Amino acid sequence: MMKATLDPLSPTEATTAQRGAPRLTLAGLSLCMLLSSLGTSIANVGLPALAQAFAASFQQAQWVVLAYLLAITTLSVGVGRLGDLVGRRSLLLAGIAFFTAGSVACGLASGLAGLIAARAAQGAGAAVMMTLSLALVGDALPKDRIGSAMGLLGTMSAVGTALGPSLGGAVIDGFGWRAIFLVTAPFGVVAFMIALRSLPVERLGRRGDTPRFDMLGTLLLAAALVAYALAMTWNRGAFGLLNGGLLLAAAVATLLFGLVQVRVAAPLIRLSMLREPRLRKGLATSALVATVMMTTLVVGPFHLTLALGLDASGAGLVMAMGPVATALSGVPAGRLVDRFGAQRMSFVGLAAMAVGSFLFALMPLQIGIVGYAVPLIVLTPGYALFQAANNTAVMQDAGPERRGLVSGMLGLARNLGLITGASVMGAVFALAAGTDGSAVASPDMVATGLHVTFGLAGAMLVMALAIASGAGTPVA
Structure with missing residues (x-):
C-alpha cells in the first residue's frame, strides 16, 4: 500500500500563501502555543482544591497534571509524523477541536477518574497544537522571518506558563475549580476560526490509496515514554523497586521500538536522521535545557517560602519574573x-543560562530576594534566545515533507527534559536540603539544596555547550 504525501506548493503558490495573511496565521499559531502551555501550568494551582473536592490524596490529584503531560510527551512524535502524511492544517484543526472539547469535558467532570481522562484528551489536543505550530511556521512564513516567528512562539509559551498560576488562582477564588478548565474553551474556538481562515490549504499528492502509519512503532514508543514518565514521577521521584521495574520496561520498549523502526517500510522515526549533527545536537541540548528550566519551577517555591519566608502569593510574583523576562526577550531573541x-545565538543563549545557574549556586542566602531574582533574570532571557535559535536551526534543515516529524522530536526531547527536571532534580534538591517539601528544614538547609541543585544544573549546561560547539555546519 503506497502512502499519500504532501505535494509542495509551487514557488508562485508559496509566495501567494505567504503574502495572504502571515500576521493572522502567526496569531493563530501563537494562540495555539499559548493555550497548550497554559493548559500545562493552570491546573497545578488547583491541585489542593481538586483534592478537597474529590476527597482524594495529593498523589491521586497529581494525575490531573500528569495525564496532560504524559499525553503531550507520548504523542508528540506520532502527531508530527501523521501531520506530514495527512496534512498539517487539517490535523491542527482537529487538534484544536479536541483540546477545546477536552477543556469542556474537564469542566463538566463529575469524578476524579473522568477528570483525569478528560485531561488526557485535552493533552492529546495540546500535543497536536504544540507540535504542528512549530512545523507550520516553515510552511506559512518566508524563510527570512522564521527566527522572529520562533521567538514569538517561544514568547507565547512563556506567557502561558507565567499566566497559568496567577490566572488559575484568581479563577478558582472567584468561580471554583471547574472554571480553570472552562476558561480556555472560548479561546480554543477563536484559535480554530483563525486557523481555519488563515492557514493555506495543502494539496495532497496521491500515490496510492491511503497513507501508511507506523502504529506498532507508535504504541511501543508510547509504552516506553509512559514507563519512563511513571518511573520518574512515581512516589514523587523517590526511587524504589517499582521505579526500577518501570525503567527496565522503558528500556525494553525502547529497544523493541528501535528494532521495529529499522524493519518497517514507513517508520515513525528514521533512526538515520539522528546521524545528522545539527538535529542530534538540537535534540540533546533541548532536553538538557528543559531539565534546567523545570528545576527553577520545582526548586523556586521551596526556596522562596522556606528559606526567604515569603507567602505563596509573594513567591508566585517573584517566580513570575522568569517567564515575564522570557516573554519580553522572545521576539528580540x-x-x-x-x-x-x-x-551562534544558540551558543550565546546556553552560555547565559550557564552563568545564571552558577549565580544561583553562589548567591548567599543573606542577599535575600535580589539573590534569587538576579540569576533568574540572567537565566531566562538566555533560555528565550536558545529556544529561538535551536528551533530555527533544526527546522530550517527539515524539508517540507518531514517538518512535522522534526518538530515532534523537538517536543519529545523537551518533555523528557521537563519530566526529568521535575523528578530527578527535585530529588537532588530534597536530598541536599534534607526536606521533603515540609517546613521542617532550616533556611540554611534549603539554601544549600538550592546551591547544590543549580550547581548540577550549571554542569548540565556546560555539557550542552560542549554538545552545541561540536561538529556541524554553522548557520550563516
Missing part, C-alpha cells in the same frame, strides 16, 4: 537569530 545566525 528571534530577530537576533535572523541577523547573527542560529548556531
Whole structure:
C-alpha cells in the first residue's frame, strides 16, 4: 500500500500563501502555543482544591497534571509524523477541536477518574497544537522571518506558563475549580476560526490509496515514554523497586521500538536522521535545557517560602519574573537569530543560562530576594534566545515533507527534559536540603539544596555547550 504525501506548493503558490495573511496565521499559531502551555501550568494551582473536592490524596490529584503531560510527551512524535502524511492544517484543526472539547469535558467532570481522562484528551489536543505550530511556521512564513516567528512562539509559551498560576488562582477564588478548565474553551474556538481562515490549504499528492502509519512503532514508543514518565514521577521521584521495574520496561520498549523502526517500510522515526549533527545536537541540548528550566519551577517555591519566608502569593510574583523576562526577550531573541545566525545565538543563549545557574549556586542566602531574582533574570532571557535559535536551526534543515516529524522530536526531547527536571532534580534538591517539601528544614538547609541543585544544573549546561560547539555546519 503506497502512502499519500504532501505535494509542495509551487514557488508562485508559496509566495501567494505567504503574502495572504502571515500576521493572522502567526496569531493563530501563537494562540495555539499559548493555550497548550497554559493548559500545562493552570491546573497545578488547583491541585489542593481538586483534592478537597474529590476527597482524594495529593498523589491521586497529581494525575490531573500528569495525564496532560504524559499525553503531550507520548504523542508528540506520532502527531508530527501523521501531520506530514495527512496534512498539517487539517490535523491542527482537529487538534484544536479536541483540546477545546477536552477543556469542556474537564469542566463538566463529575469524578476524579473522568477528570483525569478528560485531561488526557485535552493533552492529546495540546500535543497536536504544540507540535504542528512549530512545523507550520516553515510552511506559512518566508524563510527570512522564521527566527522572529520562533521567538514569538517561544514568547507565547512563556506567557502561558507565567499566566497559568496567577490566572488559575484568581479563577478558582472567584468561580471554583471547574472554571480553570472552562476558561480556555472560548479561546480554543477563536484559535480554530483563525486557523481555519488563515492557514493555506495543502494539496495532497496521491500515490496510492491511503497513507501508511507506523502504529506498532507508535504504541511501543508510547509504552516506553509512559514507563519512563511513571518511573520518574512515581512516589514523587523517590526511587524504589517499582521505579526500577518501570525503567527496565522503558528500556525494553525502547529497544523493541528501535528494532521495529529499522524493519518497517514507513517508520515513525528514521533512526538515520539522528546521524545528522545539527538535529542530534538540537535534540540533546533541548532536553538538557528543559531539565534546567523545570528545576527553577520545582526548586523556586521551596526556596522562596522556606528559606526567604515569603507567602505563596509573594513567591508566585517573584517566580513570575522568569517567564515575564522570557516573554519580553522572545521576539528580540528571534530577530537576533535572523541577523547573527542560529548556531551562534544558540551558543550565546546556553552560555547565559550557564552563568545564571552558577549565580544561583553562589548567591548567599543573606542577599535575600535580589539573590534569587538576579540569576533568574540572567537565566531566562538566555533560555528565550536558545529556544529561538535551536528551533530555527533544526527546522530550517527539515524539508517540507518531514517538518512535522522534526518538530515532534523537538517536543519529545523537551518533555523528557521537563519530566526529568521535575523528578530527578527535585530529588537532588530534597536530598541536599534534607526536606521533603515540609517546613521542617532550616533556611540554611534549603539554601544549600538550592546551591547544590543549580550547581548540577550549571554542569548540565556546560555539557550542552560542549554538545552545541561540536561538529556541524554553522548557520550563516
